[in-house]
Structure formats: C-alpha cells, structure tokens
Amino acid sequence: MSEKKQERVGVYVCHCGTNIAGTVDVVGLARWAGEKLKHLGVVVAREYKFMCSSLGQELIEKDIKELGLTRVVVAACSPHLHEKTFRTAAKNAGLNPYLVELASIREQVSWVHTDKAVATEKAKAVVAGAVSRVIENVPLEEIKVPINPDTLIVGGGIAGIQSALEIANAGFHVYLVEREPSIGGHMAQFDKTFPTLDCSACILTPRMVEAGTHPNITLMTWSEVVNVSGYVGSFHVTVKKKARFVNEELCTGCAICQEKCPKKVIDDVFEAGLGYRKAIYIPFAQAVPKFPVMDKENCTYFIKGTCKACEKFCPTGAIDFNQQDQYVDLDVGNIILATGYDLFDARRVSNYGYGRLPNVFTNLEFERLSNAAGPTSGNIVLRDGKTTPKSVGIIHCVGSRDKNFNNYCSVICCMQGLKFAHLVHERTGATVYNFYIDMRTAYKAYDEFYQRVLEEGTLFVRGKVAEVTDVARSEHEKGKLIIQVEDTLAGKQRRIPVDMVILSSGLQPRHDAKAVGKQFGISCSTDGWFTEKHPKLDPVATMTEGIYIAGCAQGPKDIPSSVAQGAAASARVLDKILQKEVALEPIKASVDHDKCSGCRICNGLCPFNAIAFIEDDQVSDINPALCQGCGTCVAACPAGAISGTGFSDEQIMAQIDGLLFLNLLPVEA
C-alpha cells in the first residue's frame, strides 16, 4: 500500500434518508473509517443525511478547501447516479474531479441486504476498497477534439430523410447515402398509414422532394459506404457510387428508356415480388432522384451483347454502357445510421403455407396490392389477379414473439392488421378475421382505431394460428384456405375457411446489420438491432462517440417513432456541431514505448482500430480519440507496457486489497 504518497483523504457517508441508514450503521461506519483507515491517509470522515443535497456538497467543498483534501470518497448511491454531482463539487473546490470515488453502499449494500451488522461490515469493506483505490487515482483532463460540421446519414428511409432535413435546415451540410436507386424506404411502398389512414405517398413525397432539392443535402443513391475510419469530429468515409449506366448530368427522367426496354423482371424490392419492372427502371413514379438505374444482371445487352433499345430511344443520349463504379471520399464529423429493417421471410413458417399456397400473402405484398400505384392499381384480388376475396384472414405475429424465429414483438403488426382489416372492408366488403395473441395498440389514437375497426365488424379471434391448409375436411371447406386455430377465448379448436390470408411478417434487422455495425464500430443486440447507449435515457446515441442511430435500425417501430428518432439524432448531432469541439471521457489506454516489445498482440484486440503499429519504432501506439477505454489491451499486454487511465492496474489492485482489508484485521467481538 502507498502511504508514502501522503494523500489526505476525506470520507463522506450518506444516510440517503433511511435508504442507507435503515440498514447500515452509517455513524459507526464513518467513525470506523476515521479510525481504522487513518494509515491510508483518511483525515476526515463524516456522515450526513443527504450528501447529494447542496448542503452536503458544500460540506465536501468546505473540507477540500479548509482541510486541503487531495482525495474524496463518497459512500452513497451508485456512481451511475451521482458520480457527476460529486465530481463537479470537487471541481468547484479546485480539486481535480477524477480524484473523487463513489462507494456504492445503497444499491450494493443497504437495498440488497437485511441484517444490519452484516450490511455494515460489507459497507466497511466497500469504503476501504474505494479509499485505497482513490489514492491511486491520478488527475485527469478531458480530451477535446474539433468537430467537422458535415454529417453523413446512411439510409434514406423516413428516419434518414427526417434527420437530413433537420440538420440541413439548421444550415449544415449532409451527405445522405441510400443503397437503393431512390430514397423513400419502406414507407414509399405503403398505401395508407395508421391510425389516420392518410395516404403514405401524399405525406412522404414532399419530404423526399425537399431532401432531393435541398442545397445543404448531397444525395447519393444507388450507393453504399465501403469504408469508415477516424473518430468523432473527423470521420473519413468512402462511398461506392454503383454504376447506374445513366449519365445523371444528361438524364431528364423522362422514363422513355424504361418504356422501351424489352426485358421484364420480377421486382422483388419495391413491388415485394408482386409486380414487374424493366431491366432499366425508375423504381416508382415519385422516385427521388428521378434517374433510372440499369440492372446489369438482367439487361439483354449485358447478357447477349445486343439490344441497346434504351440507348436508341434516349432523347438526351444519357445512357452510358461504359459507366464504372465510383468511389467518393467524404470527411464528416458525425454519422447517423438509419438503415431500417428487413421483412421476416414468411416462408420459414411453413405451416402458414406462404410460397406453397397461392392466396397466402405477406403484409408487404398486401401493401402493394392495396396501393393505387401498385400492380393491381389498388384492387384487392387473389393471386389469379382478378378474383375479389369474400373472406380474408389476417394473421399476426408471423415470425415475431416466437422463439423458433424472432423472440421479440415487431410492434407495428397489430396496428397494421387493423389497417388491413379496414382497407379490405372498405374496398371489398369481405368478411375479415384478425388472429392475434395479444392486441397491442398502445399509442396516441391507436386504441381508438381498434375500436373503429371493431365497429366496422371485423371479427377477432384470440389465438396463434396453428396452420393454413388447402386440405378440406368438408364441403364448405372445399376450394378455400382453412385457417386452423384454437379460439382461446372459446376454448375450442376452430377451422375457418377464407379466400385470402395475409401474414403480418415481423420486422428483423437488415441481413448485413452486424457487418455494418462492425464497419462503424457499434454493437448489435443478440437480436441483431443496433445497440443504443442507454435503452431509456440515450436511445439515439451509441457507445461510439459521434455515431448515432435512428428508426428501425435500432429496433422495430412505427413511422411516428422513426420520425421522432430521426429528429432526435439530428438534435444530438447539431449539439455536437455547435460545440465546435467535443470533450471525451479521459478513460483511455496508452502505450509506454520504452516498455513495448512490439509483439503486436494488442493490435488485433481493439475493435475500434485505435491501436496502430509504428513500423519505424517497432512499437504499438494508441490513438486516444479512437480509444473507447475498454481496457482489453491493457489486460493483454505481456510487457505491461499499456496502462489505462481511470482503471489502472494500480487502482484495481489497490481496490482488491482494500475490499479484503477487513479479512486481514483481527476479528473483533
């Protein structure tokens, strides 16, 4: 232990009303610390009703000034609650805030134990641990890095568009990168939006146009981010602009090429596989930008070497078969990921027959089916393309809330099911059944919509559908799809014949979400959604400074929430931009070059690529701005050359000794 340092430590025990004092003998604890921990340098130990109150803080500040404390230990609640409070107090009193330690004797002692004697003993150990640790603390300064005012937004769905507009309108530049030929995302495919049933396109397209024409927004569609380096304030990003084979300078978006193209292809992106497009195509009428793209795999010219119909008919000569992919380098200060979701593949639930039974549709297929701009111009018909269904069954939770597939609730399906029910009623007058496990309509005006659909006469069956089959057991089942389900409220198995089945396929993370996360240095939950910094208090930030998430990339959510998150993420970015520079927690690792043997073991360990090997000196070095302070390299360095501020070996070893200090003491009666 290190008395030699002659630190002057103050220990402050909080009663937290009776929260702590109820189970821990706080007075005794303070007295004990004052006497038994003298040798560690404790010069004063006090207890007080509420340390976090202004009076409590003043008490500490006063001691720092008058008793010349060089270290402070506050035995109170979890550091996650009040560490900042007491650090600020120390700062005000002129003591470096990182020389303050919190000993959690509420969450870890008084609230989880009952026996007062035992609890007090444990509290002593915890305090002793904190005291011996704080002595090893060193003064730290926050690290400041400048912020590049430009922002990269990945994903041009409604969340990404919203983020882009917020930042652009605030007067800062945005690069909006979208994988598909047009922005708009899933929302552009929908017909109506719940609960107000206003037309999706009507509310979305104005935003798309605004984003497409905004002076502060550089739109990069048919593009993907291929490389990311740097750190908050100064990221370097490489974007691949895939060849469109259309010269955007010359193209007017007249769509003649699309019209003349002889090659018809099933469109399984925008039309959800329910309709067709050409080999050169504009995904949909209101696409932004309006330029078409050529689908190389299906283009007759690229396959056979002849055709070029598009080129012949293009009035401006914009078709360019020799166009190559371009790589564009961008420098940005912040990044927002709004990469959205993939739809669960309903074929995996084989007992629902999607892919086997023609008249089983997915929710996205139905969106296109009911969309006036869709393949059937809004006519709700069976797979044969003409027959109107007389009865329709809507099945909820397909691939959601199911350990065999996705364990979580996809959030939107209940409301979507209600919306579908309404549309089917309105357009076909068919009988509609909704099969649900639980109706989840918790949001403004959502349950009212449920009521409305009930009024319209939709039939609700509480039960997870067991199977959809075309095997009739009786005459009235012949030629129908039979939905077999236990009506759990009636307690009976029912077989309900319908003409059409709609599966509410769940939302799931993008197939490449993990790879994207790794590329941007953020993590995914076990389900595969991007992990937010704090599930409640910091839902759009990530563990990586300068990288934010919005929309379904963070988890299933509806349009209002996606828009709100898009805006929220922008607010966080703007806050960073306006600060012009950012302060980073000084919990970092650093390499002592003299000790470093250049073994490079640490190089591969860092998930943030913060460790680089300096060939000239044959040593490894850590970029403090990239380092997130996890300390893995510190633990791994065989030469002990890497040390981590805030959590150094010395501090932790000292804390271990402190925690076990009691065991070394002679047992008292």
Place this chain on the structure above:
Amino acid sequence: MNKYLLYPGCSMESSAKAYMQSLNAILEPLDVQLEEIEDWNCCGATEYLGINLVPAYSLIARNLALATKQMNGTRTVVAPCSACYLNLAKADYYMRERPALDVKVNEALAAGGLQYKPGTLDVRHLIDVLVYDVGLDAIKEKVSRPLTGLKVAPYMGCMLPRPDYKHRWSDHEHPTELNDLLLALGAEVIDYPLTTSCCGGHMTQIGPETAFELIRRLVAGADERGAHLMATVCPMCQLNLDAYQGEMNGFFGTEYHMPVLFFTQLMGLAFGKDPDELGIGLELVSSRGALANIGVKVTQPESAGPRRKKEEGLPMPPRLNKRQAEKEAVR
C-alpha cells in the same frame, strides 16, 4: 461403402416384416452395411413414457448402451421405425439437456452392468442416411425399372420430422426428402400437404373413433389427389393406414382402397427386384391394381406440380429449403 448399426425395432420382425425384407433387398445394390445391435429390446413406443419416466428412458438407453459396444468404425445408429428413431434420439438428447435424467438412467443401467454417455452415438432414421449419405444420385443410378406413371402420395408421418432435435430435415411440416427420393425412382409424386399429419398412433388401440377420423383424412386426401398408393417410412403408420383401413371404411361407410407400401419396397421395385422378395402382397389393402401402372407406358402425365406457378396472375416467391437456409443463414 456406408456402414451403420441397426436398431430394427419390434414391428420389423412382425407387422412390418415387409419393411425388413425390402430393406435387406436394397442394401446390397446401395452398398450399405447394417450391423444389428446385439440383443436389443423394445423402445417402449409411446406407451412406456406415459407410465414411468426413469424406467422408460432406461429401457431405451439399454439399446444405446449395447450399441456403443459395437461401435467399430461407425457411431451412427439407424432406425427404420420413426417411433424407435424418435425414442432413441430423444433419450440421447434429454439425457444431455437434463443432467438429472442422465444420472438416474445411468444408475439404472449400472444395475445391468451397462452405461451410456449421451452424445456418444448419432441416431438417424433410415431415409435420412439413404437420402443424405448414400445420396439421390447413387440411388438414381441403380434404378433399372423407373416407377413411371405410378402416382404416389409421400407420407412421412409425425415422429420423423418432429421434434427434430438435430435439425436434420428440410422442414417440420412439409419435408421434401421422401418426395425427392420417390422422384429419383421415377415415380409421379402427387402434391400431398398431409405428408406429416398424424396416422392416429396408438389411438387405433385405445380410441378407435379418434384414430379412424385421422386415418380417413389421410386416405381421403391421397385418394382425392389421385394417388395410386401411399409410400410410408414407418411401421406404425403402415399398420394403422393399411390394417385399419377396412375397419375405418366400415366405420364411415366409405369404400376407400388405398394401398400403403414402405418406401423401401418401391425402391426395390425400381431396382428391378422381384415383388415377392420385397414382401409385396403382405399388405392387407392389395397394391396389385396400383402396381399394374408400372412399366406401362403412359402418355406424358399432366404435371402434378403444385398449382402455384401460374403464368398469368401475380408471381409467387420460390419455395424455401430450411436445411439449405440454415446452412446459408447469417445468424
């Protein structure tokens, strides 16, 4: 040469001896060697489990324990009976999932001087090894008398594709293994959505009315879809559908005549074997009429392909093979 340990199961020597005969007949051409487990005992079917847990699993485990003694060159036990296959696989699986069970069962085995470490053996069903080890191509090669024109309803039954602890099958509800095999034999496989519906299991013995209805669904389904006969992979299924079909007809006043053969018998026929050698004729619902179709040159049969791929109308997504999907799955 593929070598396996064989757990025949009781019915293979009695009600399903046609299965055994036909199996023996196709081993040689397929270059498969089966070594019967010495002195194996009954797996308890679905009955023992319902009486007393530990004895039930000890009964099963004795066979596994015995098998481990013969593991020269192979650790795979093949069971031609779905119920046996499931029981053996289940014991192995649960003894691992539930250490408490492992301990108790081994304690019991010890009384007989035996022991079994879960995971030692790989329990698989006959059709599994034929399709995935021997392979459809190898089988195709051996076909000398394609079953052209024979309309077969592929019936997999319950206990084969479910619960499927080891994810061996292409699907739980609509597996393709039997279809593919029958197609390889040149048969015309009808679309048979009931392929994994239940045959009634032991209900034929204890709750006939329940069983008859299940049998009716299966037979009617095959009949309506124009099948000449049903192909099965399980003695219990065969027994229920074949032996009780008459009684079922009596019960409902129907007149179905749906022969039920083991897939091995059809393989034998395709390999040019003599029907008697394959135990054909042992079935109670005669397959004579159905088999008359074989060899008879019929005009190009109208495709039994599922009605999904319509030219006009709206396009459909392609079918999905879970086994493939799982391999390619990112997560």
Place this chain on the structure above:
Amino acid sequence: MTENFEPTIIGFTCNWCSYRAADLAGTARMKYAPNVRLIRLMCSGRLDPTFVLRALASGADGVMITGCHPGECHYIEQNYKALRRYLLLKRVLKGMGIEPERVKLVWASAAEGAKFASETTAFVEEIRKLGPLNWGKPSDQLPIISEPVQHEEVPA
C-alpha cells in the same frame, strides 16, 4: 464447519451490463448473499487474470467475473476475450492446485437484476461447499478443463 463459514468473494463487473444489473437488483430491493464485494471495470475484457490471482492471494475465497452477454458487449466483442481468459485461467488455477470452481463467469445484461442476484447467491453457496481457500500443492497431471464449458462457444 462449512455451516458457519462465510466466504468472501470478489466480483468483477462490467460498467455497462453487470454493474447496472447490480444497480437494478438494488433498486428492485432484491435480496442476495452479502458475501460478494464488487469492483467496477469498464468491460469484462479489462479483466487481467492477475487480478483474480491477487484477490485469491489476499484472502478471497472465490471470484465472480461478470459481463455482457456474448453479442451484446458495449465494446462489440471484448467479452469474448474475457471468456477466453476465463477458460485459460481455470486451467492455470487447476495447475496451481486451486479448485477451478472458485472462479465463475456470469453473463448478466443491465436488465437482469434478478439473474445477478440469484447467480450471486448460488455462487456463494457453491463456495461455501468448497470451504475456505487453502492453497494446495500444484496438481501433477496436465491442467485441463475438467467439465465441458456451458457458455456460448468462443469465435475463432
């Protein structure tokens, strides 16, 4: 004698998951055995095996290492490194003649206060059964992991 033996256990927690799980157990007033004293690390990946040895050497009877579930690490994948070191550490301990069971790895997300509490109580009981730590002589046979590891397998 194990009746009145109260083991002392050092627990290493990750700042983002298990420490918050401990906080949650607190705010939910879940009761668990008082024998564990926690040390907060930024990440289970920070855990230097020597910390564990130091703890055992200075009087701890057991050490509990806790971190985010695999795939949920806030530093992306560092908890896997913790897992590897944990496995290695168990072999070393065995070699040193210490029961490897004295060290336990527990995944606990910030939401799993109940799990944290129950795992803690359970571990204390396991250590109580083992009795106080007395440093035996190194076992002569090659150190190996005695029991199969139940955790998610380590990615290559």
Place this chain on the structure above:
Amino acid sequence: MPQMTDERVRAGLSCEEDLSLLYEVSTKTAGVSHLEMCIQCGSCGGSCPAAADMDHTPRMLFAMLRAGMREDVLRSNTPWICVSCYHCVVRCPQEVHITDVMYTLKGMAIKAKLYQDSTAPHFSQTFVGMVETYGRGFELGLASRHYLRYFPLRLPGMAPMGFGMITKGRMPLVPHKIKHMTQLKAILKRAKQLELTS
C-alpha cells in the same frame, strides 16, 4: 427445473403457492419443460389433430396447472387423447415440451388413480407388461388381451384384419424373447426405485 421458478428460489424470493403444481410437473418431465413460459397463445390447441375429442385443450390444461387445479388436470382425458404427433411442440413459440408434459401427466394420473375411464392406461400397462416379460413387443398378445377386455364388440369388425395379419405372418403367434432378460429386469427394477427430482 424451470428457469424462472429456479431463479425465484435461488434469489430467495417468495414462490407463489399456485406455482407448486406447475413446478412438480416441470420437475417430473424428462427434458426442460419450459412450462412456466406458456403465453396461452393456443398454437398447441390449434395444432392438435385430436383436439375435438379432448375435454380441455393443452393450453387450457397449462392454465389449470398454474392455477393449481390438480384434480381437474389429472382427471382430464387430454393426455390420453394425445397422439404424440409433435405438431404443437414444433409450433409452440415458447418451446414448451408439450408432448412430454402429456406423458408426465399420464404418469401422475395413474399414480393418483384419477384418470378417466379411458382404456389407454390399461393398454399402456399391458404393453409395458409384455415388454417386461419378453423384452420385445408382442402384438397378438397385446391386441387379444386388450380387445377382449375393452372392445369385444370390435372383434368381429376386426376379424378379417386379424385373420389377414396372422395368415400373412405379420402377427406371430409366439412372442420373441430377448437373451438377457435378467439384465433388462435388473435395470428396470433399479430404474423404478429412481424418481426424477429437481
């Protein structure tokens, strides 16, 4: 042991009274039953090919287990109607080992002498009897004993079938006995003394 109950116990939290039956059934089931995870979605009752003949759907049975309605559960014919087709098992979103729970309930019902007048228990026991005497199944013995006792009227209807089976040699008249019957007996004797606990 079911995870949640398990944790409650370990964490020293109160374990509600009405969980005890659920807990008992869980413990007596071969694998990890996940019974406590049931969300009452009904995919089991919907899947069951024999649901029509059951007095309670499996789902309802599980609700009754939670409610601690021991008698009603063990009197239910549901476990005896179960055909072990495992449709419910693969479709259950909570991975409840439904079929195995049914086996457990059969066993409990027999012990508690609460099962209904179903012939199933007798069939099972006759079957088990055969196996314990010969080590192999003996269909003729089984069939004759069982039918004579329960379905004498069925015999005429079955005569052709029985006749066919026998003449075609598919129903041997003498049972096949395994060599080491003593060994099997010893194993089963020991096994019967072992109950599955915790």
